[in-house]
Amino acid sequence: MTISVLLVEDDIDLAATVVDYLEIEGISCDHAANGVQGLSLIDNNDYHVILLDINLPRLDGLSVCQKVRASSDDTPILMLTARDSLKDKVAGFDAGTDDYLVKPFEIEELLVRIIALSKRRSGQATSLNVGNLALQLKARTATYAGESLKLTPITFKLLEKLMREATKPVTRNKLMLAVWGEDQPDSNSLKVHIHHLRKQLDKVNANLSIDTEAGFGFVLRKKSP
Incomplete structure (x- = not known):
């Protein structure tokens, strides 16, 4: 690279x-x-x-x-x-x-x-934004158009990684490393937390989706019209 x-x-x-x-x-x-x-x-x-x-x-x-x-x-x-x-x-x-x-x-x-x-991203940014989705890194909160999302510490980390790589597919391995480090659970845990994230985005009628990239991982992107 x-x-x-x-x-x-x-x-x-x-x-x-x-x-x-x-x-x-x-x-x-x-x-x-x-x-x-x-x-x-x-x-x-x-x-x-x-x-x-x-x-x-x-x-x-x-x-x-x-x-x-x-x-x-x-x-x-x-x-x-x-x-x-x-x-x-x-x-x-x-x-x-x-x-x-x-x-x-x-x-x-x-x-x-x-x-x-x-080799790294800055630790100086205090928030991340993708469209109307906002992540406050210090407060550890997420909102969409001002409406709060209910996230666990794990789903917060997942969303942070997906937002940092928005529109770019992220491998399952990278997501799991971002959340659990080297002490990783079974792969089903990732699926469960991704499912929770999707439900939270649906609850606030977000025009964003977390799509599965078959055999690769997941990507956060705008929903197709």
């Missing part, structure tokens, strides 16, 4: 160096020179990692990060900045960044951090 990265950086020389190096390493890297352009690319593309400078024209990096997290986007974000004080780092983490790299930096270290971040 090719890692896809977005670099939002107004220093054109630095950006060119980073893009060229990453592409040599087999990593695809788009570039935006300001915060507004960066947000537009984030809205229209799927990236494994976002590299975000703080001092950006039109919209600063902290504001970009906050808007990304407010939209429930859990793409890992790495801040690249010359601001190295504890106060600045705290501000970055409060805005929703996952990692912090102070300029000037060794580009080999940047590569290592990108690879590490690309």
